[in-house]
Amino acid sequence: MNIRLMMAVLAAKFASFISRRFGWKGSSLPGVVARKIYPGTLRDLAGQARRGIIMVTGTNGKTTTNNMIANVIEAGGFRVVINQEGANLITGVTAAFIKHADWLGRMRFDYALLEVDEASFPRVVKEVKPQFVVVNNFFRDQLDRYGELDKTVQLVRDALKTLPDVHLVLNTDDPLVAQLQTTTGHPASFFGLAPHQRPDNGARQTREARFCPRCGKELHYDTYQYSQLGSYACEDCGFQRPTPEVEAALVETAGTALRCQVRYPAGQVQLAIHTQGFYNLYNALAAFTVGYLVGIEPRRILKGLLRYKPAIGRMETFRYNGKPAVLNLVKNPTGYNEGIATLLNIPGTKNVFMAVNDNDADGRDISWLWDVDFEYLADNHRDIEVFVCSGLRGEEMALRLKYAGVPLEKITVVRELAAAIKEVLEGPGESTYLYSTYTALWPTQKILSGLAVKEDLHAEGLSSLS
Amino acid sequence: MLKVCHLYPDLLNLYGDRGNVIAFVQRCRWRGIPVEVLEVNVEQPVNFADIDFLFLGGGSDREQNLMADDLLKRKDSLKEAIENGLVALAICGGYQMLGRYYLTHEGQRIPGLGILDLYTRAGHKRLIGNIVIEMTIDGEPVKVVGFENHSGQTFIGNLNPLGRVLAGFGNNGQDSLEGVRYKNVFCSYLHGPLLPKNYRLTDLLISLALQRRGLHAELKPLNNDLEEAAVKAMVDRLL
Numbered sequence: 001m002n003i004r005l006m007m008a009v010l011a012a013k014f015a016s017f018i019s020r021r022f023g024w025k026g027s028s029l030p031g032v033v034a035r036k037i038y039p040g041t042l043r044d045l046a047g048q049a050r051r052g053i054i055m056v057t058g059t060n061g062k063t064t065t066n067n068m069i070a071n072v073i074e075a076g077g078f079r080v081v082i083n084q085e086g087a088n089l090i091t092g093v094t095a096a097f098i099k100h101a102d103w104l105g106r107m108r109f110d111y112a113l114l115e116v117d118e119a120s121f122p123r124v125v126k127e128v129k130p131q132f133v134v135v136n137n138f139f140r141d142q143l144d145r146y147g148e149l150d151k152t153v154q155l156v157r158d159a160l161k162t163l164p165d166v167h168l169v170l171n172t173d174d175p176l177v178a179q180l181q182t183t184t185g186h187p188a189s190f191f192g193l194a195p196h197q198r199p200d201n202g203a204r205q206t207r208e209a210r211f212c213p214r215c216g217k218e219l220h221y222d223t224y225q226y227s228q229l230g231s232y233a234c235e236d237c238g239f240q241r242p243t244p245e246v247e248a249a250l251v252e253t254a255g256t257a258l259r260c261q262v263r264y265p266a267g268q269v270q271l272a273i274h275t276q277g278f279y280n281l282y283n284a285l286a287a288f289t290v291g292y293l294v295g296i297e298p299r300r301i302l303k304g305l306l307r308y309k310p311a312i313g314r315m316e317t318f319r320y321n322g323k324p325a326v327l328n329l330v331k332n333p334t335g336y337n338e339g340i341a342t343l344l345n346i347p348g349t350k351n352v353f354m355a356v357n358d359n360d361a362d363g364r365d366i367s368w369l370w371d372v373d374f375e376y377l378a379d380n381h382r383d384i385e386v387f388v389c390s391g392l393r394g395e396e397m398a399l400r401l402k403y404a405g406v407p408l409e410k411i412t413v414v415r416e417l418a419a420a421i422k423e424v425l426e427g428p429g430e431s432t433y434l435y436s437t438y439t440a441l442w443p444t445q446k447i448l449s450g451l452a453v454k455e456d457l458h459a460e461g462l463s464s465l466s
Numbered sequence: 467m468l469k470v471c472h473l474y475p476d477l478l479n480l481y482g483d484r485g486n487v488i489a490f491v492q493r494c495r496w497r498g499i500p501v502e503v504l505e506v507n508v509e510q511p512v513n514f515a516d517i518d519f520l521f522l523g524g525g526s527d528r529e530q531n532l533m534a535d536d537l538l539k540r541k542d543s544l545k546e547a548i549e550n551g552l553v554a555l556a557i558c559g560g561y562q563m564l565g566r567y568y569l570t571h572e573g574q575r576i577p578g579l580g581i582l583d584l585y586t587r588a589g590h591k592r593l594i595g596n597i598v599i600e601m602t603i604d605g606e607p608v609k610v611v612g613f614e615n616h617s618g619q620t621f622i623g624n625l626n627p628l629g630r631v632l633a634g635f636g637n638n639g640q641d642s643l644e645g646v647r648y649k650n651v652f653c654s655y656l657h658g659p660l661l662p663k664n665y666r667l668t669d670l671l672i673s674l675a676l677q678r679r680g681l682h683a684e685l686k687p688l689n690n691d692l693e694e695a696a697v698k699a700m701v702d703r704l705l
C-alpha cells in the first residue's frame with residue numbers, strides 16, 4: 001500500500017467535499033491538492049486500469065466523442081472511469097480518477113476514457129500511457145491567441161512520438177489529423193465519410209489546411225465535407241487521404257436523429273444516433289472504431305451509440321410549449337458554421353438566440369465572429385422569425401448579423417440572459433435554436449431547464465431507427 | 467463604381483479581418499453606391515492605380531512572411547498609388563509592413579516597404595486587450611474601440627497618429643499614440659474588427675474614396691443604433 005497515494009486521495013476527497021459545500025462548480029481543487037501531496041497520484045491511479053486508457057484530443061467534439069465512447073464501452077460490459085466535461089486539463093484528469101477511487105486509493109475499472117485538451121496533452125501522456133489515442137480534427141480556436149494552429153498540431157505530434165506503444169484512431173478526412181500516422185510512425189486505424197454525403201451544402205467558409213502538412217504545397221481537393229475535411233491529395237509529395245477502415249455512407253437526417261451505413265473490415269451495419277449536427281457523425285464513427293478495436297461486437301456498439309444522450313449544450317434538446325428548443329455551444333468559426341448548417345437543414349420556421357460572452361474562458365477577443373459565415377444564414381433568413389442577441393457582447397453579435405445582411409427588424413438585443421431566453425422561446429417560430437459561448441452556456445442551460453422540459457429522446461418513436 | 471481591393475484574403479484571415487471589407491462594402495451598398503471587391507492573393511496581378519480602397523490585414527508569422535515576400539515585389543507601384551492619394555487601411559502586420567523595418571529580439575532588421583517613416587521593434591510582452599482611442603473626424607472627437615494583440619512596438623516619429631489612447635496600449639504602450647495617418651492611408655493595431663463598429667471612420671474612408679474619384683462625397687445618413695450600442699458597451703466598460 002502506498003501511504004502517500006492514500007494521503008493524497010484522502011486530502012483530495014476532502015477538498016472535493018469542501019468545494020461542493022461552497023458551490024465551486026467544476027473546481028480543479030481536488031486534482032491540485034492530490035498532485036501537491038503526491039505527484040505520482042495520476043500515474044498510480046491510472047495504472048490500475050485493467051484493460052487500458054483511451055484518450056480523445058483535437059479541437060471540436062472531444063466531449064461528445066468521449067461520451068459516445070463511454071456508451072460503447074459500457075455496452076460491451078466494461079467498467080469505465082471518465083473525466084467530466086471541461087475537466088480536460090491535467091488537474092481535471094487527476095480529479096476524475098480520485099472521484100472513482102476509494103479512501104485507500106484503490107479502484108476497479110477496465111478502461112479510463114479521457115478527453116484531454118491539446119495543450120495539456122504532452123503533460124498528461126507523461127504520466128498516463130494511453131493504449132488508444134483518438135484525434136478527430138484540428139481547427140483554429142479563438143483561444144489559440146496567435147492563430148497558429150501549426151503549433152498545436154506539432155505539440156500533439158511531438159507528444160505522441162514520446163509514447164512507445166500506442167494505437168491511433170484518426171479522422172482520415174482531416175489532413176492535419178491523418179498525417180499523424182506517418183509523422184509519428186505509430187499504427188493507426190482511420191475513419192471517415194465517403195465523398196458527397198452531406199445532406200446540405202454546408203457553409204462557404206475559410207479552409208484551414210489548404211497546404212500539405214507534410215511538404216507545405218497547396219493541397220488538391222476532390223470534395224469537401226466541411227472546413228478542411230474532405231478528399232484531398234498533395235500532387236507534390238504524394239500525401240493523400242488514407243483509405244479508411246471504417247467508412248460511413250448513405251447519410252440521412254431523420255428529424256433530430258442521424259443515420260448512416262457503416263462499412264468496416266468485417267461487414268456493414270446501419271448506425272443511428274439521437275443527435276443533430278453532421279459533424280456528430282465523425283464523433284460516432286470515432287467511437288465505433290474504438291469499440292471495434294477493443295473487440296466489442298458491432299451489434300453492442302450500435303446499441304451503445306443509440307443510447308448516447310447529448311451532453312450540456314451539444315445539440316441538447318428541450319421542449320417549450322410543445323416546440324423543440326435546441327441548445328448548442330459555440331467556440332470557434334468551424335463549430336459555429338456547422339451549428340448554422342444544422343439549423344438550416346431542419347425544416348420549418350425558427351427563432352434564434354445567440355449569446356456571446358468575452359470572459360477568459362470564452363476568449364476575450366471576439367473578432368472570430370467575423371470569420372463565421374453568418375452571410376449564409378442571412379441568405380436563408382426567410383425561415384427565421386427572430387434573432388435575439390444576448391450576453392456581455394450581445395450588441396456586437398447583433399452588429400455582425402446586421403452586416404451579414406439580416407434585416408434590422410428581425411434583430412433584438414437583450415443583454416440579460418433570462419429575459420432574452422424568455423423572449424426567444426416566445427417567438428413565433430416552430431422551433432428555437434440557442435447558440436452560446438462557453439461561459440454563457442451554463443447560465444443559459446440553467447434558465448432553459450427552468451422554463452422548458454428536457455426532452456427524453458428515447459421516449460419518442462425513434463427506436464425504429466435501430 | 468468603387469473598387470475595393472482585399473489583399474491576401476487567403477493568407478491574412480485572422481481576427482475577422484474580412485469584417486473590415488464587409489463593413490466598407492455594406493455601407494456603400496446601403497447607400498446605393500455600386501462597389502466591387504477584388505480579392506488579390508499571392509502572385510495575382512493588381513493595378514493599385516485602379517483601386518479606390520485597399521485593405522491589408524495581419525496574419526500569423528508564417529503567413530506574414532509569405533505576404534511580405536509578395537508585397538516587396540509590388541513596392542514601387544503601391545508607393546506611387548499611396549503618394550497619389552490611394553485610400554487604404556492597414557491593420558497589425560499590414561501596418562508594420564508599410565514601415566521601414568522590423569527589429570527582432572536578436573537585433574536583425576527585417577526590411578519593410580519603407581513607404582511610411584516608422585519602425586517596429588519586437589517587444590517582450592504581448593500587448594493584448596480591449597482598447598479605446600479618441601480620434602478627430604470632421605473636427606469632432608470620436609471614440610473608436612477595438613481589440614489589440616501585438617508584440618511589436620511601433621514608433622511613428624513625426625507622422626500623425628490615428629488617435630490618442632484612452633484605455634489600452636496603442637502603438638507601443640509608451641507614448642499613448644495609436645496608429646498612423648499618412649495622406650489617405652490609415653494604419654492601426656485595432657482589429658476586432660475596426661470598421662463595423664466604428665462607422666464614422668468607415669464613412670470617412672468612403673467619402674475620401676469618392677472625393678478622389680471626383681464624385682459627390684456627401685453621404686446619405688444611415689441608422690447607426692447598433693454600431694453606437696456596440697461602441698458604448700466597450701466605452702462604458704473601459705472608461
Ligand SMILES: [Zn+2]
Nearest residue numbers: 212215234237
Ligand atoms: Zn505534400
